Amino acid sequence: MKKLAILGSTGSIGTQTLDVVRAHPEAFEVEGLAAGNNIELLMQQVLEFKPSKISVGSKESAEQIKQQLPAHIQVFYGEQGLIEIAAGTDADTVVTAVMGSMGLPSTLAAIDAGKTIGLANKETLVTAGHLVTARARQKGVQLLPIDSEHSALFQCLNGEPRERIHQLTLTASGGSFRDRTREQLKHVTVADALKHPNWSMGSKITIDSATMANKGLEVIEAHWLFDMPYDQISVLLHPESIIHSFVEFVDTSIIAQLGNPDMRVPIQYALTYPDRQQAPSSRLSLAQIGQLNFREMDYVRFPCLSMAFEAGRLGGTAPTVFNAANEIAVSRFLNGEIPFLLIEDIIADALQQHEVIANPELEVIYATDAQTRARASAFSVL
Ligand SMILES: NC(=O)C1=CN([C@@H]2O[C@H](COP(=O)(O)OP(=O)(O)OC[C@H]3O[C@@H](n4cnc5c(N)ncnc54)[C@H](OP(=O)(O)O)[C@@H]3O)[C@@H](O)[C@H]2O)C=CC1
Ligand SMILES: CC(=O)[C@@H](O)[C@H](O)COP(=O)(O)O
Numbered sequence: 616m617k618k619l620a621i622l623g624s625t626g627s628i629g630t631q632t633l634d635v636v637r638a639h640p641e642a643f644e645v646e647g648l649a650a651g652n653n654i655e656l657l658m659q660q661v662l663e664f665k666p667s668k669i670s671v672g673s674k675e676s677a678e679q680i681k682q683q684l685p686a687h688i689q690v691f692y693g694e695q696g697l698i699e700i701a702a703g704t705d706a707d708t709v710v711t712a713v714m715g716s717m718g719l720p721s722t723l724a725a726i727d728a729g730k731t732i733g734l735a736n737k738e739t740l741v742t743a744g745h746l747v748t749a750r751a752r753q754k755g756v757q758l759l760p761i762d763s764e765h766s767a768l769f770q771c772l773n774g775e776p777r778e779r780i781h782q783l784t785l786t787a788s789g790g791s792f793r794d795r796t797r798e799q800l801k802h803v804t805v806a807d808a809l810k811h812p813n814w815s816m817g818s819k820i821t822i823d824s825a826t827m828a829n830k831g832l833e834v835i836e837a838h839w840l841f842d843m844p845y846d847q848i849s850v851l852l853h854p855e856s857i858i859h860s861f862v863e864f865v866d867t868s869i870i871a872q873l874g875n876p877d878m879r880v881p882i883q884y885a886l887t888y889p890d891r892q893q894a895p896s897s898r899l900s901l902a903q904i905g906q907l908n909f910r911e912m913d914y915v916r917f918p919c920l921s922m923a924f925e926a927g928r929l930g931g932t933a934p935t936v937f938n939a940a941n942e943i944a945v946s947r948f949l950n951g952e953i954p955f956l957l958i959e960d961i962i963a964d965a966l967q968q969h970e971v972i973a974n975p976e977l978e979v980i981y982a983t984d985a986q987t988r989a990r991a992s993a994f995s996v997l
């Protein structure tokens with residue numbers, strides 16, 4: 616029986632993780648759940664999965680739900696609450712499925728407590744990849760990828776040493792605006808941007824897919840997860856999201872991982888690794904699909920991807936800046952404050968003004984993240 620704690624249990628990844636648990640009640644037990652504001656859904660999850668500890672976003676919510684729950688369920692809140700669920704339960708595996716670099720302290724706490732990490736929260740690896748991976752190595756903790764491309768690469772690599780690898784290629788769907796020109800992008804709406812062609816996901820990552828910042832974050836995530844230099848990581852446009860990514864070996868052989876776009880498959884693989892079980896998902900029929908398409912990536916059309924490569928190559932605090940600026944810009948777009956194309960302007964401005972600090976300590980990462988957020992929040996075209 617595997618014991619789980621889920622950070623972000625009410626979100627897209629969190630609820631699909633619970634679908635996997637529901638499909639294998641004999642294999643998993645839920646020890647801890649952490650959510651933000653969706654108290655109603657969290658309460659349903661508590662009744663169904665019976666964790667011993669839960670956490671919510673605010674003190675008020677925590678006090679309100681304590682009155683409705685039996686005393687043996689401990690209720691926490693805020694950042695300390697997330698840390699308690701990450702590190703303070705009997706769970707052996709922690710699924711990190713909150714959105715953004717706010718997941719960094721709890722991810723580090725889970726690693727320090729020796730938990731295996733099912734890693735969905737890519738922003739933590741982007742903002743502080745050197746610290747997260749070094750700490751995981753030091754503690755002998757496995758970082759098992761949940762992100763579909765990284766799960767694919769992990770499966771294709773299958774432990775092969777670096778000297779046998781020629782290139783990792785991440786596939787990109789192109790997001791909601793794949794076929795629109797830059798001129799057309801000036802007038803797109805939030806509702807349009809939230810219509811991803813293949814995946815149903817949280818709103819922030821759906822916007823990231825539309826700007827291609829998601830693929831940029833994923834390039835940096837792949838660099839840290841697989842210890843690969845940036846010139847051996849590439850991106851290919853693949854509108855169908857059936858090939859989730861592939862590895863080309865030095866002998867020219869390519870191994871790819873395919874499947875329907877369904878996150879429950881990579882989530883389950885991270886939870887059962889190295890075993891495989893029947894997933895609560897439909898089987899892929901290539902005969903029914905008939906045709907798969909590929910296109911060279913257009914870095915002029917998608918400047919967020921070029922900026923992510925640049926930030927990754929610069930290293931140090933540059934990826935922290937890329938991530939923090941993007942998080943603020945996306946939140947401002949979702950709030951209707953700025954047009955879509957300003958997202959990339961905000962990231963470009965943040966990167967341009969930043970003097971990169973090499974090999975930053977955790978405190979430097981937090982300070983850089985906060986400074987970048989302040990600048991990105993104040994950015995205006997006027
Ligand atoms: N969705 C997907 O298919 C994929 C997602 N990812 C990554 O996984 C992560 C999660 O994405 P996704 O599931 O789409 O995001 P969602 O927005 O759907 O979910 C975010 C989760 O975080 C919770 N949360 C928000 N604020 C807090 C807080 N202050 N304290 C505790 N919990 C909080 C939310 O709670 P509440 O709703 O209760 O407020 C929710 O449970 C992201 O890093 C994303 O990039 C990676 C690959 C695919
Ligand atoms: C499901 C998943 O892993 C997302 O990160 C997905 O990859 C988004 O798709 P695109 O960024 O390729 O549009």
Ligand SMILES: [Mn+2]
Pocket residue numbers: 762763764833
């Ligand atoms: Mn992905």
